[in-house]
Amino acid sequence: MLTLHHLNNSRSQRVLWLLEELCVEYNIEFYERDKTTNLAPDALTKVHPLGRSPVLTTPHGNIAESGAIVEYLVKNHADETFVTPQDGEALQQYWFWMHFAEGSLMPPLVANLVLEKARQKGSKPFFIKPITNKLIDGILNAYYGPNLAKSLQYVESYLSRNTWFAGDAPTGADVQMIFPLESLVASGKAKDLKAIQEFVERVHARPAYQAALAKGGEYAYA
Structure with missing residues (x-):
């Protein structure tokens, strides 16, 4: 068991x-x-x-x-x-998305979340807050923000042409990808990413997910 x-x-x-x-x-x-x-x-x-x-x-x-x-x-x-797909493009996509989820998508997603929470929490004494906020904005704008946006646009483009990540039916790649994408949708930051929203809705509607x-x-x- x-x-x-x-x-x-x-x-x-x-x-x-x-x-x-x-x-x-x-x-x-x-x-x-x-x-x-x-x-x-x-x-x-x-x-x-x-x-x-x-x-x-x-x-x-x-x-x-x-x-x-x-x-x-x-x-x-x-x-x-x-x-798992046995060969061809579906297998290559399976390998890619299985590793993309945690290797490329989650790091900037988590970094954005942590830095934004730090900004919301603020600093004490109060006069330090503008300095720390400027530092956080600099980090987000220079690296994590653009990196995340680029990754999400890639995912959005792929899902606009494909129902699942590796072939015509769900696979382990979809299991790996659901966590970062559903957390993104829940945060309200996927409003302009229709294909990502539809993928999350598709997974959430499955009886096994419920x-x-x-x-x-x-x-x-x-």
């Missing part, structure tokens, strides 16, 4: 979705973020030294990192659905 160590409002939600799509039997161990710091609880370090989620406990040990978990589940449990929401509890991005 598999066990998913599930942290609220985290990447583990997409693993729940895949588990439901594959009709795999599994247990859930729930963990709650600290309400002050929003960090994962120390209890997760007993599961994996990094103390992060998701972690999947399998008969062979624990697997951390959602991409590795997705690959494990697809390899061992995919039958007729969520099968079942994952019902089992996973609090989730801010759906």
Whole structure:
């Protein structure tokens, strides 16, 4: 029996979705973020030294990192659905989007979120705030903002021509891509990105996704 160590409002939600799509039997161990710091609880370090989620406990040990978990589940449990493309362009797209999600899209997305929260929080004493805000704006405008915008336009263009990321049916690549895109939509920053919005709506409408929401509890991005 598999066990998913599930942290609220985290990447583990997409693993729940895949588990439901594959009709795999599994247990859930729930963990709650600290309400002050929003960090994962120390209890997760007993599961994996990094103390992060998701972690999947399998008969062979624990697997951390959602991409590795997705690959494990697809390899061992995919039958007729969520099968990895075997060759051609679909396979190349699968490889690309599987790694793009966390390698290229999430870093600037998280950086923008952290820096904008820092700006909203402000500085003490008050006269420091204009200085820190100018510094934050400089960082966002010079690197993270343009980098994120370029990545999102690439995704938007691709989804305007394709229903799924790697072929004619959903795959692990779609599982990897849903978390950054649904968090972006939930933040209100995808208003001009129609294809991305439609992709998120398409995933959220799937019965397996709704079942994952019902089992996973609090989730801010759906």
